[in-house]
Amino acid sequence: MADETTEPPEKKKGLGLIGWLIVVILALGLGGAGFFATYSGMADDLLAKEEVPHPVADAKGPEFLELDPMLVTVGGPGSLKQLRFRAFLQTAHEGADHVPDLQPRILDIFATYLRALSVDMLEDPSSLLRIRAQLLRRVQLLAGPEAVSDLLIIDFVIT
Structure with a gap:
């Protein structure tokens, strides 16, 4: 005989x-309340960006x-x-008035550093960035980190 116990179908959950x-x-x-709050200006304080002062660029x-x-x-004796x-x-615009007076000392530091490098290192194109960084660091130690911000190498020719 068959079981006549039938279970009631489960209700869908939803x-x-x-x-x-x-x-x-x-x-x-x-949605309507949000639209009304933004349209009427009630949410301006919540949505307003904080004003960050931008540095004024010098015209010079x-x-x-x-x-x-x-x-x-170079290359030894x-x-x-x-x-x-x-x-x-x-x-820099301010605080760099003393840098032109330090030019002889800067040139001496550069010459001393460049003489100590090997010719192979000077001829390697990838080492120019490292040399530039080293020279800039030496100038910043002498003149101050705020006085000199960058070093631009114009000529770098080995003959």
Whole structure:
């Protein structure tokens, strides 16, 4: 004989018609309230961006100090190779008045550093960035980190 115990079918779980009607009414009500709050200006304080003061750009632009060209003997004793080097220093507008007075000392620091490098390192194109960073660091130690912001190498020729 067959079991005659039949279970009642399970009810579907969900919101049903009344639940969906409530969701739609709430969505329309909240959307309308949000529109009214932004349109009337009530939400301006919440949506306003904080004003960040932007630095005023100088009309003059950056200032550059041209260093005297240098001719440095490289390659150790008895070497005939020479490095022709010319550069500019980008200086700050304020507090950099003393940098032109330091030019002889800057040139001495540059010549001393460049003489200590091997010719192979000077001829390697990828080492120019490292050399530039080292020279800039030495100038900033001498003149102050705020006085000189960049070093622009114009000539870097080994003959």
